[in-house]
Amino acid sequence: MERNVYDILEERGFLKQCSHPEELRDLLGKEKVTFYIGFDPTADSLHIGHYVALMSMAHMQRAGHRPIALLGNGTAFIGDPSGKTDMRTLMSKEQLAYNASCFQKQMSRLLEFGEGKATIVYNGDWLYPLNFLDFMRDIGVYFSVNRMLTAECYKQRMERGLTFFEMSYMLMQSYDFLELNRRYGCVLQMGGDDQWSNILNGADLIRRKEQKPAFALTTALLTTSDGKKMGKTEKGAVWLDKEKCSVYDFYQYWRNVGDQDVEKCLSLLTFLPMDEVRRLGSLPGEQINEAKRVLAYTLTAQVHGEEEAKAAQSAAEALFANGADLSGIPTCVLSSDDISASGLRVTDLLVLAKLASSKSDARRLIEGGGVFINDEKVSTVSDILDATKIERDGAIIRKGKKSYCRIIKA
């Protein structure tokens, strides 16, 4: 008898809250369960926060259950308000459709799609045609405002203000669950712990309206040991798309996680057996770097493939431990226009290499002594790179200790 996936999720630290733990565990142990997680396609790539959710889906699928990835092109049309303070930006249906297709591509690396396997659905399919009055009569009546306001997530919002839309977001998400229950016999919704009340209410809706069992389960959010959100870089989120976050940067991000966070990352983001995870996580002192290498390599390989991961790893070894292969580090190819426009001034090159956000920024970096070319410190702001250095293998320009870019002539 295989292990119950519920126990696996629990052991790996995914489990946060569950509406009916015993009942759900039993169910997962005895039959193929259809479940779903929703994703709002508000960007053209998934980021690492989504990845935890994908991992939980993958574990479920490996245990024989059937995942549905719901793409919220309907809900995202208005914008998800939870936790956001900034204005929700309105997105066109076309943009949402494009984003959704990007999501789908990235998901297929971890989930197996096909007949009887994982499926992708779009909630716009049923939300766009929805009639407001019907919806209120059929669904709205099941939601008590009093009860909603006692929910923790709304309590916090009460201080800053709450719009009617935010209240109804829960109804829409609950309705999604109901719709999936009817269409696909979906009985479980999973998601990040911040989604708890939305998910729970969906399950309740099914139980009340359909008189059928439905379950809610939330998984841990990726946070650092001091409770901050993980997956942020200077450029924003850690994206899964290598155009938005280079493989090298991706690798480096994990290579540099805090000591306290390695074990958690290994267990949530990789499939390594737990005793190995625990062994790596408890390595003392400097040896913990071994765990970080494993994490960085394994996760990069999962997301970008073995080849890319190897390149990133050897580039990292090359730069930090004087290895040889530099092919994997980010490279900036200069056209002859770039060369004449920049005059090969180091400040301009830093901008071209995306190591500095502006020339002013570049200047500050140089003044602060943080810029090196082929390991020689750039001492003055007005420095110009010798044109012969970008021939052949090019010049390695470095910002600080960890950011590199190879400058090479086209």
Added chain:
RNA sequence: GGAUGGGUUCCCGAGCGGCCAAAGGGAGCGGACUGUAAAUCCGUUGUCGCAGACUACGAUGGUUCGAAUCCAUCCCCAUCCA
């Protein structure tokens, strides 16, 4: 709809006619120290070839030699009343 208080740089938050590119904190970046970690200390954080100029304090106009600071209109937000 009415009353009151607000909208400031990445975030929080001071400033309330010139000394403001704007205090302080957070976060980021760089340096030192290290283990490509954390903590700590130092520097830095609008743009442009630096001095200097330009663009910025919800939006648009106005008053002033001079506005983030005063006035008008508008838009948004919070609290209370309906």
